[in-house]
Amino acid sequence: MIIDCHWHVLFDDYERVIQTSINELKRCGMDRCALMFHLDLYQKEGDLHRQGEALKKVLKDRKEYFVPFLTVDPNVDFGIVKEGVEEYVVKGPAVAVKVHHSMKADRKEFEPLANLLSMHGIPVLIHCWYKTVQKYENESDPSNIANLAAKFPDLKIIMAHITGCGFRGIQDIAPYPNVYVDTSGSQPEDGIMQYGLDLLGADRILFGSDFPGRDPATQLGRIYSLDMSEEDRNKILGGNSVRLFGGAF
Amino acid sequence: MLIDMCGYLGHWPFRKINNNDVESFVKVMDDYKINLSVVSSLNAVFYKDTMQGNEEIAEEIKPYSDRLVAFCVINPAYPAWEKDFRTCIEKLGMKGLMMYPYYHPYRLTEANAIRLANLAGEAGIPVHIPVSIINVRQRHWLDTTEILNTSDFIALIKNAPNTDFIVSNGATDAIAAAAKDADSKRKGKVYYDFQRVEVFLPSFERLLATVGPEQIVLGTGNPLQYLDTQFVKLHYMDVSDEVKDLITYKNAARLLKLA
Numbered sequence: 300m301i302i303d304c305h306w307h308v309l310f311d312d313y314e315r316v317i318q319t320s321i322n323e324l325k326r327c328g329m330d331r332c333a334l335m336f337h338l339d340l341y342q343k344e345g346d347l348h349r350q351g352e353a354l355k356k357v358l359k360d361r362k363e364y365f366v367p368f369l370t371v372d373p374n375v376d377f378g379i380v381k382e383g384v385e386e387y388v389v390k391g392p393a394v395a396v397k398v399h400h401s402m403k404a405d406r407k408e409f410e411p412l413a414n415l416l417s418m419h420g421i422p423v424l425i426h427c428w429y430k431t432v433q434k435y436e437n438e439s440d441p442s443n444i445a446n447l448a449a450k451f452p453d454l455k456i457i458m459a460h461i462t463g464c465g466f467r468g469i470q471d472i473a474p475y476p477n478v479y480v481d482t483s484g485s486q487p488e489d490g491i492m493q494y495g496l497d498l499l500g501a502d503r504i505l506f507g508s509d510f511p512g513r514d515p516a517t518q519l520g521r522i523y524s525l526d527m528s529e530e531d532r533n534k535i536l537g538g539n540s541v542r543l544f545g546g547a548f
Numbered sequence: 549m550l551i552d553m554c555g556y557l558g559h560w561p562f563r564k565i566n567n568n569d570v571e572s573f574v575k576v577m578d579d580y581k582i583n584l585s586v587v588s589s590l591n592a593v594f595y596k597d598t599m600q601g602n603e604e605i606a607e608e609i610k611p612y613s614d615r616l617v618a619f620c621v622i623n624p625a626y627p628a629w630e631k632d633f634r635t636c637i638e639k640l641g642m643k644g645l646m647m648y649p650y651y652h653p654y655r656l657t658e659a660n661a662i663r664l665a666n667l668a669g670e671a672g673i674p675v676h677i678p679v680s681i682i683n684v685r686q687r688h689w690l691d692t693t694e695i696l697n698t699s700d701f702i703a704l705i706k707n708a709p710n711t712d713f714i715v716s717n718g719a720t721d722a723i724a725a726a727a728k729d730a731d732s733k734r735k736g737k738v739y740y741d742f743q744r745v746e747v748f749l750p751s752f753e754r755l756l757a758t759v760g761p762e763q764i765v766l767g768t769g770n771p772l773q774y775l776d777t778q779f780v781k782l783h784y785m786d787v788s789d790e791v792k793d794l795i796t797y798k799n800a801a802r803l804l805k806l807a
Contacts, residue, residue, distance in 0.1 A: 327784055431686065431687055431688070431689055432687065432693050433684075433685050485685065485686065486683050486769075487777040489566060489773055490564070490565070490566055492774070511749055513746060514747060516747050516777070516780045517780075517781065519780050520779065520780040520781070521774050521776070522776075523780060524774035524776040
């Protein structure tokens with residue numbers, strides 16, 4: 300089973316992109332992809348509700364293709380965030396939360412969301428990168444993720460973009476078993492994925508492409524380049540996603 | 549048959565690289581059934597005198613003359629560059645030229661750069677200009693933040709009308725679209741690799757529609773990048789075997805003037 304845990308769908312054009320996504324899934328022999336709406340970075344009050352209703356609409360007759368996420372901006376009033384998470388993740392249909400680069404993950408203001416997700420056992424995928432140029436103002440780097448993981452050991456965190464995080468980023472989160480990484484990010488630079496596999500083990504790596512930033516073929520190629528057992532490869536390609544996002548299956 | 553138009557030997561100064569010596573490099577080629585690979589010296593990019601790197605690589609690949617073809621790295625802002633270029637082609641047997649305007653202190657619009665590209669055309673060898681070597685976002689602090697300037701590149705191909713060019717490791721679909729009009733009026737041609745072009749997104753289709761299958765080549769970036777990525781993309785390309793053959797070796801063979 301191949302599951303892509305990092306797949307964006309442009310919210311304003313989601314009906315068309317959903318169909319494209321299903322076509323691409325079939326074309327490359329994948330079973331499912333994340334359904335992660337891409338909205339404005341800093342969300343407006345009604346965005347969680349709009350997303351939640353759109354998820355319900357899409358999943359009504361296409362549930363078998365997706366692992367639904369709710370994209371959350373922790374800057375929004377926590378009362379609204381809590382209501383949205385409870386309405387559309389705890390009750391469903393979403394099974395996980397995506398946080399983009401609107402707030403660093405170890406900020407005090409992030410804690411209410413982390414606590415809520417931890418309490419309900421909801422995994423969160425967080426954009427992350429160690430950059431020396433072109434860094435976004437509120438973008439998390441792996442040290443922020445490590446700090447969050449230390450504060451919330453029961454929160455399941457997927458640190459996005461392994462190649463962007465690099466060797467040092469993998470080292471940062473290695474001591475925290477509640478942190479996973481996805482295979483997306485940048486060009487398929489040699490050595491980094493293998494280092495992640497060696498240090499973290501196959502149980503903590505999830506196939507994710509960051510579509511439409513990069514396509515699944517590029518990221519699948521990284522996985523096929525690694526020296527590992529069939530069992531480990533299957534965990535990375537989909538087994539770990541089934542384990543983490545069980546509610547979607 | 550597979551010909552890889554984009555390989556490197558030598559040290560990358562900003563992080564440890566595996567399989568960057570000639571024996572390991574050829575072993576990787578064997579693993580991926582790559583028959584022939586074009587290589588150039590990473591050391592040459594960063595040595596003050598690129599010629600030292602060119603001489604190193606010419607010596608290193610001698611035992612593998614049936615598997616490796618060397619391109620020289622020339623900095624046209626450095627003294628005696630023209631003599632170095634001629635030495636590389638006439639004495640060291642190099643089959644192409646690498647230009648790095650974002651690592652060396654010149655622009656492609658300057659007289660010496662134009663003259664160098666024209667000399668390559670006169671020698672019947674291609675000029676390869678990578679869009680970048682790595683993604684600049686996670687670069688080392690001392691590394692460049694620049695990549696290939698498309699406008700300068702288009703100016704260069706106009707100024708070197710008989711020279712063949714190769715552009716690799718970037719948004720080659722977009723560069724091909726921007727350069728299409730200029731390239732159509734030239735005797736030389738611009739070839740593009742699909743190292744950073746995606747096959748599920750429309751970028752490969754756009755590249756193919758813009759330049760046709762005769763001007764696309766395989767480039768892996770070995771050993772800087774995982775090779776399977778390019779082969780997975782090849783697997784999923786929705787093109788005929790004839791087109792795949794052009795992309796994977798026939799165009800490269802023509803460009804390198806292989807029998």
